[in-house]
Amino acid sequence: xxxxxxxxxxxxxxxxxxxxxxxxxxxxxxxxxxxxxxxxxxxxxxxxxxxxxxxxxxxxxxxxxxxxxxxxxxxxxxxxxxxxxxxxxxxxxxxxxxxxxxxxxxxxxxxxxxxxxxxxxxxxxxxxxxxxxxxxxxxxxxxxxxxxxxxxxxxxxxxxxxxxxxxxxxxxxxxxxxxxxxxxxxxxxxxxxxxxxxxxxxxxxxxxxxxxxxxxxxxxxxxxxxxxxxxxxxxxxxxxxxxxxxxxxxxxxxxxxxxxxxxxxxxxxxxxxxxxxxxxxxxxxxxxxxxxxxxxxxxxxxxxxxxxxxxxxxxxxxxxxxxxxxxxxxxxxxxxxxxxxxxxxxxxx
Amino acid sequence: xxxxxxxxxxxxxxxxxxxxxxxxxxxxxxxxxxxxxxxxxxxxxxxxxxxxxxxxxxxxxxxxxxxxxxxxxxxxxxxxxxxxxxxxxxxxxxxxxxxxxxxxxxxxxxxxxxxxxxxxxxxxxxxxxxxxxxxxxxxxxxxxxxxxxxxxxxxxxxxxxxxxxxxxxxxxxxxxxxxxxxxxxxxxxxxxxxxxxxxxxxxxxxxxxxxxxxxxxxxxxxxxxxxxxxxxxxxxxxxxxxxxxxxxxxxxxxxxxxxxxxxxxxxxxxxxxxxxxxxxxxxxxxxxxxxxxxxxxxxxxxxxxxxxxxxxxxxxxxxxxxxxxxxxxxxxxxxxxxxxxxxxxxxxxxxxxxxxxxxxxxxxxxxxxxxxx
Numbered sequence: 001x002x003x004x005x006x007x008x009x010x011x012x013x014x015x016x017x018x019x020x021x022x023x024x025x026x027x028x029x030x031x032x033x034x035x036x037x038x039x040x041x042x043x044x045x046x047x048x049x050x051x052x053x054x055x056x057x058x059x060x061x062x063x064x065x066x067x068x069x070x071x072x073x074x075x076x077x078x079x080x081x082x083x084x085x086x087x088x089x090x091x092x093x094x095x096x097x098x099x100x101x102x103x104x105x106x107x108x109x110x111x112x113x114x115x116x117x118x119x120x121x122x123x124x125x126x127x128x129x130x131x132x133x134x135x136x137x138x139x140x141x142x143x144x145x146x147x148x149x150x151x152x153x154x155x156x157x158x159x160x161x162x163x164x165x166x167x168x169x170x171x172x173x174x175x176x177x178x179x180x181x182x183x184x185x186x187x188x189x190x191x192x193x194x195x196x197x198x199x200x201x202x203x204x205x206x207x208x209x210x211x212x213x214x215x216x217x218x219x220x221x222x223x224x225x226x227x228x229x230x231x232x233x234x235x236x237x238x239x240x241x242x243x244x245x246x247x248x249x250x251x252x253x254x255x256x257x258x259x260x261x262x263x264x265x266x267x268x269x270x271x272x273x274x275x276x277x278x279x280x281x282x283x284x285x286x287x288x289x290x291x292x293x294x295x296x297x298x299x300x301x302x303x304x305x306x307x308x309x310x311x312x313x314x315x316x317x318x319x320x321x322x323x324x325x326x327x328x329x330x331x332x333x334x335x336x337x338x339x340x341x342x343x344x345x346x347x348x349x
Numbered sequence: 350x351x352x353x354x355x356x357x358x359x360x361x362x363x364x365x366x367x368x369x370x371x372x373x374x375x376x377x378x379x380x381x382x383x384x385x386x387x388x389x390x391x392x393x394x395x396x397x398x399x400x401x402x403x404x405x406x407x408x409x410x411x412x413x414x415x416x417x418x419x420x421x422x423x424x425x426x427x428x429x430x431x432x433x434x435x436x437x438x439x440x441x442x443x444x445x446x447x448x449x450x451x452x453x454x455x456x457x458x459x460x461x462x463x464x465x466x467x468x469x470x471x472x473x474x475x476x477x478x479x480x481x482x483x484x485x486x487x488x489x490x491x492x493x494x495x496x497x498x499x500x501x502x503x504x505x506x507x508x509x510x511x512x513x514x515x516x517x518x519x520x521x522x523x524x525x526x527x528x529x530x531x532x533x534x535x536x537x538x539x540x541x542x543x544x545x546x547x548x549x550x551x552x553x554x555x556x557x558x559x560x561x562x563x564x565x566x567x568x569x570x571x572x573x574x575x576x577x578x579x580x581x582x583x584x585x586x587x588x589x590x591x592x593x594x595x596x597x598x599x600x601x602x603x604x605x606x607x608x609x610x611x612x613x614x615x616x617x618x619x620x621x622x623x624x625x626x627x628x629x630x631x632x633x634x635x636x637x638x639x640x641x642x643x644x645x646x647x648x649x650x651x652x653x654x655x656x657x658x659x660x661x662x663x664x665x666x667x668x669x670x671x672x673x674x675x676x677x678x679x680x681x682x683x684x685x686x687x688x689x690x691x692x693x694x695x696x697x698x699x700x701x702x703x704x705x706x707x708x709x710x711x712x713x714x715x716x717x718x719x720x721x722x
Binding site for chain 1: 541559585
């Protein structure tokens with residue numbers, strides 16, 4: 001059975017992982033090897049009553065993550081010959097693979113990323129044990145190619161590295177303007193340093209789970225897997241969409257109707273929005289006929305470019321953040337929860 | 350533009366290129382760059398690969414382009430369609446243009462063209478001929494505009510060095526050929542960053558998206574000592590200088606800021622964008638597939654040349670970037686305001702046939718206010 005269980009885990013070669021570290025960062029362990037090294041096969045977990053606790057624990061770990069909570073560690077449980085937390089993580093992955101429920105894998109990856117984040121932060125700040133700090137810096141370097149330097153109590157990373165990660169955040173505090181930036185470096189607290197890579201940590205765990213092969217059903221796991229399939233149904237989201245345009249689009253149409261000049265960015269917003277909503281170039285072109293510099297040939301050419309008919313790229317409607325930066329945003333309360341004008345009026349049911 | 354004017358400009362540009370090949374070079378990694386050109390009244394021809402200066406010069410001679418471009422991006426296959434080019438990296442480029450700096454059109458340097466009746470006249474709110482308000486604005490040579498654009502370039506330069514850690518030697522400034530500057534950053538860590546990251550850099554430079562907390566103003570329990578100080582690095586220090594003017598004002602003004610409250614400070618930060626943010630064109634910086642006017646080539650909006658600026662303070666584009674010769678030419682000029690090139694004043698010309706040096710004739714034809722006779 002071990003032969004089927006080929007989880008292609010990536011391991012940090014340079015870092016010597018002790019048991020402590022694998023408990024904190026179980027996704028770094030080479031799962032199949034870890035189990036066999038400890039003298040276990042997957043089959044045993046389905047049949048051996050002594051190991052049932054681990055499977056229960058693994059199941060619980062998935063449930064916790066599906067509720068958006070972080071699985072609580074119990075350090076004592078790891079001191080035995082049977083480090084419960086490492087095993088429960090590895091078995092949880094098997095259960096998730098067997099269930100095939102992507103929504104649960106997503107929630108699990110995020111919760112595990114947040115769990116690891118806490119340990120990473122603690123290790124970064126570890127004043128007593130410099131090796132802990134070194135290890136966490138190494139994890140950041142090797143997993144996410146982020147070179148972090150420690151200067152007193154602050155950490156710095158290069159502006160370009162910072163940007164590559166921070167652009168995934170929508171909160172304004174992560175904008176570069178809201179950071180201390182000097183001489184090409186961004187200054188961060190340990191918490192911020194680790195928070196910066198949460199998404200990548202999440203993606204790293206998710207990709208590893210997804211790219212690992214699915215074992216055949218293990219006798220004794222069926223009930224757990226069925227329960228997970230049932231659970232996943234809870235998270236299916238259905239949405240309805242209203243036909244009303246967001247205020248930025250209404251404004252753009254308004255400006256054009258009055259025959260006033262709409263800047264290039266406004267025209268781009270309007271055209272890509274309507275194209276993304278499924279309107280055709282022929283339906284959109286007449287909107288621009290009142291523009292002071294209207295030229296039907298140029299308009300059609302540009303719309304064809306944006307739609308991907310002429311070029312190879314279909315342009316996407318710009319984000320709210322970008323629209324705001326172009327002074328084309330006129331928000332109403334319904335805009336509070338969206339990050340792209342295309343999401344306006346979309347509601348979960 | 351009519352056929353006669355096009356022929357005249359094409360021949361003039363070609364002559365310039367023939368006589369100034371030394372100004373026109375492909376970058377030192379031409380195999381990775383995308384080139385493009387436009388012809389008068391024509392569309393854009395891009396996805397062109399050139400391997401040497403010779404091939405570039407041949408293109409200029411054979412195609413008589415109105416404008417020539419080269420990508421800041423490096424690609425594995427620059428001549429393939431965009432999605433197949435395989436983008437590698439791109440120099441960071443900033444565009445500072447006089448039109449983005451001014452709050453209103455400079456009165457003595459701007460003319461209006463009516464979109465309804467084509468009348469050209471001095472600056473006004475409506476067309477004096479048909480009263481239409483569908484107008485386009487054209488700015489002619491304007492020393493004040495160039496001066497303020499230069500100031501903005503210097504401010505940008507300081508942020509690039511002090512905040513973003515760019516080696517000053519790797520910052521090269523070019524006059525755009527019309528009324529702005531292109532600032533190129535070579536060999537930096539930013540070459541590998543994508544469009545969204547460059548948008549963030551633009552926001553930083555433009556002072557966009559700042560929140561009160563960044564400048565020490567929290568929603569609760571804020572005190573004066575946490576507000577920006579003169580010696581702070583980055584935007585905090587620059588904001589302090591803007592807010593207080595002189596050090597001794599800090600106590601008084603920071604008390605006023607605190608009394609004004611969080612929301613007012615947030616509003617002020619947004620207003621400061623106009624006063625302390627650097628006025629770059631963010632679209633230029635974040636477009637990583639753009640082709641930029643090639644240094645050494647003529648800008649068909651003006652007939653002036655995009656040229657490397659050695660000493661920004663001394664640089665005068667209306668002298669140093671004007672390379673067309675001064676052979677006298679007869680043109681029909683409709684230029685209701687005065688302009689100045691190579692230290693000579695021209696205009697106003699009231700729909701009349703005049704004899705002017707070729708560089709002034711080309712300038713007016715490029716601006717759409719003169720035709721050959």
